[in-house]
Amino acid sequence: MTKRTMLHDATEETRDQSQPADRALLSADTGTLGKAIALVELVCCADQPLRFSDILRLTDQPRGSLHRQLKHLVLEGLLDLSPDGTYAAGLRLLNFASRAWAQNSARKVAEPHLRRLQDLTGETVHFGALRGADIIYLDKLESRQTVRMHSQVGNASPVYCTGIGKAALSTLEDARVQQMVRTLQFFPFTPKTILDPETLLAEIRAIRTQGFAYDREEHQPGICCVAAPICAVSRGFVGGVSVTAPAFRAQEAQLRDWARPVLSAAARIEADLAVALAPR
Amino acid sequence: MTKRTMLHDATEETRDQSQPADRALLSADTGTLGKAIALVELVCCADQPLRFSDILRLTDQPRGSLHRQLKHLVLEGLLDLSPDGTYAAGLRLLNFASRAWAQNSARKVAEPHLRRLQDLTGETVHFGALRGADIIYLDKLESRQTVRMHSQVGNASPVYCTGIGKAALSTLEDARVQQMVRTLQFFPFTPKTILDPETLLAEIRAIRTQGFAYDREEHQPGICCVAAPICAVSRGFVGGVSVTAPAFRAQEAQLRDWARPVLSAAARIEADLAVALAPR
């Protein structure tokens, strides 16, 4: 998902003036690091293994530079170079991520509450955080345990078509929402996906008053959810919870019934978080 | 685990005198990237949130430089800076990793066979790959589904005290094993952990002849496993499978009985892998 969402997200500052015009337009300058990470992203996102010259073509950099950069990335374990000359994501990334996951304080605090919510509803429960214009899932408790868990953890989905995403937007200051919505690229994942800023903004206003968000098959056909945002004191939105179910099991009445437990789970997490974040 | 394995690999060097002698010995020079990744590692591995000056102390770099580096890492999403001034691993890492995981061809090929092995034995099945002197777990199928899966995926454990690790060593050329064993730092995770090169080398020789490896409470007290290596044509060790169980359920006879299904799972994965890797 969100194949294109992730490209330049960070800053953006028009260093306009005159000379170094177009480069500065889209992305903040993180120098060497930025270029290296862009390569990692390229390799990670590719849907087939890339060889040196594939990457050369995709980036059009001078060969010497590209070669050195890739060598560095391989040495650092961020990329793997197979003997057949194809590059793949390195195992060190997995290792970093497992630490990142284990460390994430909002997730840790939320965990027991997610479990409880799962017990209560018997459906799949998600926990996700906001990164740029995507929701990244940090946790997933399946209703039936046959499906693989990690298949979702770490995945990114756009804000505008997920319950947690819209819940997240509803907690942000208006200015930031405006700015974000303006730069969104809407993609019709399903016939029900919201495709224009106006509809989205209207929905966000509704979510602000009711306190939770629905996703009625807007991202995946046949999948609905109810989601609530979680905010921490002086830190704003730190994550969202949702209960997800196939549409036939999640009709209007049912979805509405789930809203209360979802909201109270979110509230409890907020409360625990306030305690967890207090020390130091 | 392996808390100390990763520390300075990139940075650190006494630039004092004149010759750049000793520096080159321990780590390849990946320049700016290496320093940046070392910071990510530092933040990821810390067991408590680090603030700017914590990192400053731990790295003793000039403040200006450190500050810029951290800023870049945050801009790239590899680190997160909370409003309270503490750094944490960034969500982008999770996102990269989920792609790395989904992409990994050995894992994809192995998956159905792991499932079968799990059905057959009723115990936990692992799939792991080699990175440096650690085994990184790519997959874990629990016997009982109550325990969380991702709690293990991406985790690193040393080669010398895990079944998959020792199985991996048994497939490497002697020279490489020697070199690796010589630089290993043995740590007594349990009373049964192998602690010296000689014992390890002897065990590896045994594993070479029998084709599979045991771990009898060498990493975690009360936990045993049987593991077999998986090799691909011209690519050597690409991963290992293991069946893991609590010691009381995994007595000698039982462990020995599991060896056959583990070996045949490994063989089947190797066969499938040969097909999967053939095209292109």
Added chain:
DNA sequence: AAACATAGTTCCAAATAGTGGAACAGGATC
């Protein structure tokens, strides 16, 4: 078998991007 592509690697002068000392700006604490 020689000539020709194609893919990957190494080299080095030139310029850019990172370095690190020092000065600056809040916030606590005394």
Added chain:
DNA sequence: GATCCTGTTCCACTATTTGGAACTATGTTT
């Protein structure tokens, strides 16, 4: 209000990255 401790910005110096070109290795065509 002075002092400490934290985090941020600035800028001359220099080390690192750059990118063109030359080189090697492998496989393909004439």
